[in-house]
Amino acid sequence: MKRSLLVLLVAVLFTTAAFAGGKKNYGKELTVKETTKISDIIAAPEKFNGKRVKVAGPIVDVCKTRGCWVKLGSDKEFEAIRFKVEDGVIVFPLDLKGQNAVAEGIVSVKKISVEEQIKSGKKMAEEHGTAFDESTVKGPKTILQIDGEGAQVETK
Amino acid sequence: MKKFSWRRLNIVLHRDIGYLTVAMLIIYGVSGIAVNHIQDWNPNFVREKQFKEIEPITATERDSVKAEAMRGLGLTEEPKNFFRPDPETAQLFYENLTYSVDLPTGNVLIETTQRRMVLFEMNQLHLNAPKGLWTFIADLFALSLIFMGISGMFIQKGKTGLMGRGKWFVLIGTVIPVGYWIWYQYLQ
Known part of the structure; x- marks a missing residue:
């Protein structure tokens, strides 16, 4: 009886693993019905700033250290948008690269001054034990990203 | 009882x-x-990088770039996704495998990602x-x-219990994290 139960448990675990696939959810459930084109957001970031959007696209890059962001390819060539989540709240595995995703979050447009770029560059360099060259900062920068809350990723 | x-x-x-x-x-x-x-x-993950060289790709239109890249790499299976981050780069995504092709030179970075079981x-x-x-x-x-x-x-009771030598172990076990934090925060 005990042995049968153990065999059954192992079989259930393996079967579940074998048939796992389809879609995997990360973070909160998606609530926005309409999908916004990534190219529309990139074309007019200010129009979407602070708005909740649902976007779809292939995952073309994943944060290698903490899995705290993915880059979603746009519907237009040469464009992608960063979907950033709070560290540890959602962790995107590295092997999601290349999978299709639907993601929801708030569009954020931030203007970063030269001083802020130097400060954060130095901090990052310190954390990674590397050097930071201030001359690489050419001027104020605008950062467009989606502050992510939830995503659904096609798996396998 | x-x-x-x-x-x-x-x-x-x-x-x-x-x-x-x-x-x-x-x-x-x-x-x-x-x-x-x-x-x-x-x-x-176990990540591995390899480099390969293929003929430079002259096509500019998306589908032609993809077809040329696949031909150059000897791939017959359609990639799961195809992306061009900029006009000079094409990326072909397969399961746990990414080809990044530098179109003008034909240099290819092949990255594999395998989960550590x-x-x-x-x-x-x-x-x-x-x-x-x-x-x-x-x-x-x-x-x-x-x-x-x-x-x-x-x-345990007695000599090996908390009131015996146990209290010294508890003390040492407490001093290690507390002492380390004090050193890390205020003394180093």
């Missing part, structure tokens, strides 16, 4: 909760070591990636650890 004994109950609970949590302890312990060294290695799953559980019900299970496990720590002090 046997007389009720708090110490006996404590020993039984300590023992049985120990049995119940041994798998979790191993998972959290192994994963703890693995993620402690995250600066030096990737505890979840078992360790990946351990890390996901340790870092509470699943959230939901796992948060509750992990909280129960944490409470069990607190119980195990406290109940462990009251298993």
